[in-house]
Amino acid sequence: MRSKLPKMLHMVLGRPMVAWSVRAAQQLGARDIVVVTGHGAAQVEEALAPLGVRFARQEQQLGTGHAFLQAAHLLQGGADVLLLYGDSPMLPVSTLRSLLDAHRSGHNALTVLTGELPDATGYGRIIRGAGGEVLKIVEEKAATPQERLVREFNSGVYVMDEAAPELARQIGHDNPAGEYYVTDLLALYRQSGARVAAFRIDDPGEVMGANDRLQLAELESIMRARINEAHMRAGVTLQDPATTLIEDTVTIAPDSLLEPGVILRGQTRLGEGVVIGAYSVVTDCVLEDGVRVKPHSVLEGSVLGRASDVGPFARLRAGTVLGEGVHIGNFVETKNARLEQGVKAGHLSYLGDVQVGQETNIGAGTIVANFDGLNKHQTRIGAGVFIGSNSTLISPRVIGDGAFVAGGSTLNGDVPEGAMAIARGQQRNIGNWSRRYWLGMGERVAQKLPWLAGWLEREPQPQQAETERVER
The missing domain is CATH 3.90.550.10 (Spore Coat Polysaccharide Biosynthesis Protein SpsA; Chain A)
Structure with missing residues (x-):
C-alpha cells in the first residue's frame, strides 16, 4: 500500500x-x-x-x-x-x-x-x-x-x-x-x-482482496456497483450510477431520485419521493417523504421533515431539525438548530444553536452570533417573526411571537411579542464629501474612472454642509 x-x-x-x-x-x-x-x-x-x-x-x-x-x-x-x-x-x-x-x-x-x-x-x-x-x-x-x-x-x-x-x-x-x-x-x-x-x-x-491502491479502487468500484444495483432494483432512480456512492448502511424508499455525483453515507435514511441534487453529500441524516435537496449541498446529522427543501449550496450541520415544509436556501448554514413548520431562510445566513417557531422568515444575511469566545449560547425565535436582512442576533436572545426585527439591526436585548426592534446607528449625510475625496486622488481618477472624472467637472449641486439627520 x-x-x-x-x-x-x-x-x-x-x-x-x-x-x-x-x-x-x-x-x-x-x-x-x-x-x-x-x-x-x-x-x-x-x-x-x-x-x-x-x-x-x-x-x-x-x-x-x-x-x-x-x-x-x-x-x-x-x-x-x-x-x-x-x-x-x-x-x-x-x-x-x-x-x-x-x-x-x-x-x-x-x-x-x-x-x-x-x-x-x-x-x-x-x-x-x-x-x-x-x-x-x-x-x-x-x-x-x-x-x-x-x-x-x-x-x-x-x-x-x-x-x-x-x-x-x-x-x-x-x-x-x-x-x-x-x-x-x-x-x-x-x-x-x-x-x-x-x-x-x-x-x-x-x-477478491486488495494488495495495493489500484486493487483497493477496483474493490470499491465493484462493491459500489453492487449496492447501487440493489437500490435501483428496489425502485430508486440513479441518474448516473457510475458517479453515485451509497454506503451499505444507507436505506432508501422507492421513488426517490439521486442526481449525478451524490454521496450518501452512514445511517442515512431517505423516505419516498426524495430528490437529492447533483454533487450533494448526505451523512447520518433522516430525510422524510418528499424532501428535496438541491445541488451542492452538504448535510450531516440532521433530520429533514416532510416536503422540506434545502439548497443549493446549503450546509446543515449536526443537530439540525427541520419541520414540515421548511425552506433553506442557498449559502445558508445551520448547526444545532430546530426550525418549525414553514420557516423560511432563503439566503446567506448562519443559524447556530437556535430554535425558530413556525412560519418565521429569516432575511438574507442574518447571523445568530452564538459563540462568545468560550461558550455557545441558545437563541429562541418565536412563531411568525420577521427578521430583516443583514441582522445580527447576539445570543442568548429571546424574540417573541409575531415580532419584527428591522433590517441591519444588531440585537443585544430581547424583543417582546409583537414588538418591532430597531438597533442601528442613525444615518448621516455629509455634503460634498465624495467630491473632495475624489479630487484629492488627482490624475489617477481620470485614467481609471473616466465617468467619475466627467462628473467631477460638473457644477456641484447645492448641499448642506452640515450633517443631515432624518428620523422616521
Missing part, C-alpha cells in the same frame, strides 16, 4: 477493510469474534474496539496456521469455527450462510470455500480424488507442475468443527517457507478419519 496506515484499515465504502469481515461475522450471529493483529496492531485494535471484538496479537508473522493458533485459545469452544480474512471485504453474507448450511447438512468436519480461475497462479490448489473428494490443498510454492494447472483455488475461508483449535496445535512447518499453514488442517482432519469437503462459489470475485 506504500502507506503508514496498516492495510487492514484502508477504507472501502466508508469502512476499514477488516471491519467488513467483522460485520459479516456479526450478521451471521457469531458468539466469539477474535481479530488476529500483527503489523500495526495498536492502530487496528483501536479502530475496531468500538465493534466489541477481542484481539489476539501475532508478534511474529509465522504463517496462517500460526495466526490461527494465536486466536484459538480465546474461543469458548463447543461451536463451529469460521475463519475469515481481513482483506476480503467483498464476500457476501449470503455466500457465507450457504457455506455454513452446506457444512452442516453434509456433516462435514471441515469445509473450504473454493472457486475457479482460468489461471490460479498465486493461490493454493484444491486437489481432488477420482470421486471428487478433497484430498489436499497444495500451496503454490510446493505444487508440482501438474498441480499448478489445477484451476480450482483455495480462498482461505474455512468452516471447521469444534476440534479445530486442538488439531491446529499439530501443524508443523516442514515446508519451503518454514511457515505454519492453516491449510494443513485439512490433512489433519483426514488423518483423523473426519469428513472434509469443498464449497465452490460461482463468482471468484467474491473473495
